[in-house]
Ligand SMILES: [Mg+2]
């Protein structure tokens with residue numbers, strides 16, 4: 001059957017989950033059932049939501065007993081777009097007390113209506129020529145109020161250090177000092193001069209209906225990737241960018257604003273659903289999410305599940321997981337263990353704060369990656385690798 | 400100065416709010432300050448975020464001491480669109496632990512960049528010819544899986560009952576049985592035949608970049624208003640619809656999905672900011688939000704503040720507040736007291752569940768409104784008003 005199955009986590013002081021679940025399944029579809037004449041039941045049955053399962057977790061929380069319930073919504077009720085699906089499964093219901101949407105499962109025919117990443121892990125490896133190791137990414141630092149020459153220095157240093165992908169800060173918008181166009185031209189020039197196949201993800205910003213045209217114009221100026229604040233715009237906007245054949249570069253989904261609906265324990269959406277599954281369906285080639293290591297970290301389980309949903313077997317290409325924040329070279333072995341080779345090691349301070357500058361920071365990361373790939377410890381590798389040694393001295397190893 | 404001032408509610412076990420506030424003001428703007436050479440400080444000063452105030456609330460919560468802090472962000476840092484502003488003030492920060500964005504204040508020059516409602520309270524009164532009382536609105540009921548004749552009967556009954564505005568269910572998308580076009584044609588015909596100036600808000604749904612064209616096509620078919628699931632799309636998408644001169648009908652913002660980021664106590668956005676202030680700025684002529692009376696109700700204070708932000712003196716036209724859910728005719732005096740004359744009384748079950756059908760439900764609401772407007776009690780008015788009497792018998796009076 002063509003449907004979407006939603007998993008909710010809900011809470012009840014009396015553990016009366018059957019009634020709640022039935023109320024949701026009917027209330028969000030045909031409204032009523034038992035009182036209907038047989039003929040109407042026949043007519044409506046293919047539109048009726050159904051309770052699939054009710055599973056008490058056994059946890060007693062501040063909000064009462066906890067249970068995960070799953071409800072099936074027939075695709076006959078909605079158009080095949082994420083706004084319609086989100087309104088159906090968590091529209092009114094999101095306003096209905098203490099409830100969290102944990103997961104969505106799409107039947108095959110419905111899933112096929114979504115594009116998934118245009119390039120994905122394989123395509124990005126082809127574009128960067130990097131195989132057999134995580135890619136290393138870094139972020140411009142402190143560029144607000146600075147001119148293009150400031151960014152140019154940073155970009156050169158990062159590429160010199162062996163960084164594979166450089167991204168804009170998500171709070172850098174179109175501005176007079178470093179306009180979208182000027183940044184794109186800078187990127188094309190500096191990457192060409194470096195002789196590397198690096199990517200520079202420029203922040204695609206502005207009014208919603210200008211984005212496609214702007215992205216296409218950027219392609220003519222040599223854009224190699226776009227950063228996109230999908231949760232400030234909408235998942236469907238990401239999807240439209242991903243579906244556009246005239247925007248033939250990977251798109252990086254930034255999690256800005258998503259904490260507003262993923263961070264509370266008993267409300268909103270699970271992080272893995274939003275930053276793992278849905279951004280992948282909608283077409284993100286990369287998904288950034290909080291790493292489990294920073295000072296304010298995502299729970300390890302949620303971070304791992306997010307990466308899993310970005311990579312797990314599906315009809316879509318794989319989305320590169322990018323656990324971000326609090327990353328320094330000493331964490332590389334932990335990152336390998338937690339996220340494996342098909343992930344991106346992304347740092348800001350851990351690159352720019354290196355005693356030998358951003359180039360040194362880049363080199364330290366690449367040295368750490370090479371060491372772990374070769375099965376050596378960082379300490380061992382650092383003996384004759386000056387940049388890695390300096391990084392370990394400054395930031396230590398491990399979490 | 401051109402800026403946006405954000406008010407956050409945050410929590411700290413040690414009450415160390417100064418440091419947190421300073422960290423936010425710098426971290427979300429220029430990154431660092433005290434270590435910068437004087438010349439760079441001069442260059443960056445107009446981009447530097449600043450702490451405006453820190454106010455401990457005196458409440459001790461499960462998350463520690465509570466404080467409201469306000470931070471000013473120079474408009475030089477972002478483009479004048481809501482995605483850029485939300486990413487600036489609550490992008491990364493939304494992921495940064497326990498914090499809630501309570502309010503945003505825009506300097507006049509920045510506020511002017513946003514349209515506000517095209518029609519607002521005044522324009523909607525003109526279009527409906529209703530003055531001196533709240534408008535009465537109702538919702539189609541149980542229309543999923545039903546054909547057009549089913550909707551036609553409901554629409555006729557609602558208009559017969561004196562309903563001023565009928566709206567689609569937000570979960571009714573474009574579908575074979577009752578397509579967008581067919582619903583519009585039905586609306587035009589039934590309203591014309593009724594001889595009334597009622598509005599029918601048809602749900603504007605589909606892919607983001609098709610919405611404008613679809614809305615314009617609907618105008619040719621006689622659309623009188625649109626319902627829009629703004630939080631499934633994005634505030635900027637609402638704004639683009641509101642700015643489009645070829646969509647000359649009022650837009651009703653539905654709160655579907657917004658509970659995901661307004662319902663948790665210590666995370667996300669305040670309801671009044673999202674459903675009051677920002678939808679108004681972006682151009683909603685009506686804003687629906689949970690009433691404080693239903694089984695699962697919005698706190699009274701948040702509901703009142705939402706209505707206040709929709710109506711308060713500003714450079715924009717006023718947005719009609721529509722407190723929704725759990726409304727029956729016996730609540731009309733309470734609705735008057737809480738929301739005043741410039742509000743919309745909106746009911747689903749309270750219209751359709753009336754013993755005399757939807758027409759009876761409509762009449763009962765109008766009789767209740769007339770009674771309160773004339774300074775009479777419902778009980779008094781019900782003596783010679785059969786529909787009102789039946790409603791009070793069924794649902795009682797008050798909350
Ligand atoms: Mg950043």
Ligand SMILES: [Mg+2]
Pocket residue numbers: 092538568569570
């Ligand atoms: Mg509804």
